[in-house]
Amino acid sequence: MSTSPEIQPRQDDVRQRLIEKSIGLFVERGYAATTVREIVEAAGVSKPVLYYYFKNKEGLYLEIMNGIGQLFDQQVEALHSTGGTVRRRLLDFFTGMFDAAQENLAVVRLAYTIYFGPPQGAPYIDFNRFFDQTLATVDALIIEGINNGEISPCNRSALNWSLVGSYHTILEDQICRNPPRIDRDGLIAVISLILDGVAPQADHQTFPGADQ
């Protein structure tokens, strides 16, 4: 990568500042309404600096979205390299995704404004794949859990949607409400309650005094 004298000193700083300022502007004013001029002014740099790093507004947006795409892929990847019970891995998966989203809440918020908002001419991002891959990932774990006896035979699709559906709404609450009405511990309690309900009866943790 060639560098110009102007941007050499604090390369990563400047790049990161452009990303952060643009996320803020895209969310506050909308992607379509935000100009390159506004972004560079907010970041305290000149237009050629933005063009150098990202080519244009579209490039900057794609860089931001590819960033959370990679983060999501890492969560799915991490799941394959860890062992433990299916219950443990489901909890790790959901809390891992929750933590990653929490650390990038402004980007998640931006994704929502693009996905649900009116057309803004932003480059296409396949947001649906995140949800689809989450369903597929959780389904594979459910199958494993049923096969190894951790999960009682049940309606697999219903179990999947109850887990992913709850998680998804809890995540949404983090971007919709300030302060959110449910936190990470609440997420763990929800996933645990659903899994308790489909555990073989001897494992039922919500009914410690029940006949077995």
Place this chain on the structure above:
Amino acid sequence: MSTSPEIQPRQDDVRQRLIEKSIGLFVERGYAATTVREIVEAAGVSKPVLYYYFKNKEGLYLEIMNGIGQLFDQQVEALHSTGGTVRRRLLDFFTGMFDAAQENLAVVRLAYTIYFGPPQGAPYIDFNRFFDQTLATVDALIIEGINNGEISPCNRSALNWSLVGSYHTILEDQICRNPPRIDRDGLIAVISLILDGVAPQADHQTFPGADQ
């Protein structure tokens, strides 16, 4: 209400057409970008007709949103006038809200574009109250179920978020995906699975062969 000769003949028709055409335009083009001229042209009437019925664009938008607000309130209201088990009433409540939303999917979609989209200058609507009232309504039913022995003692908040969270994501799927990946029967299966998990053990419906 005084009527002008122009609009007397098919009053409700014209009014309804203005509502429907504006919903379509608000979703497709955005609330801010849609003009009164575009709405009346789409509805095949003149501007004074829109002013007569709704005063202005804001009035038309508020009329649409108040419409789904009333529909939501009716669902909560209906719950208080029906009897039956807590399980039955929870299923009725969620399927009733699902059906009402299904019949007004374009309006639900519009609400999402306003709630999550960039600021568009639309009059304020307290969308959060729908979620808050849903949580409160379901919590009251959960308390009743625990008190009458239908629901085993459990983490009330976790049970509430698992039910409402799943429902909310399933509803969202109806507006996000075409065709949706889960339908009304899927919703019933999800709510049933979660409730089975917190039912006293003798009632467990997902483990028909299990020891009791």
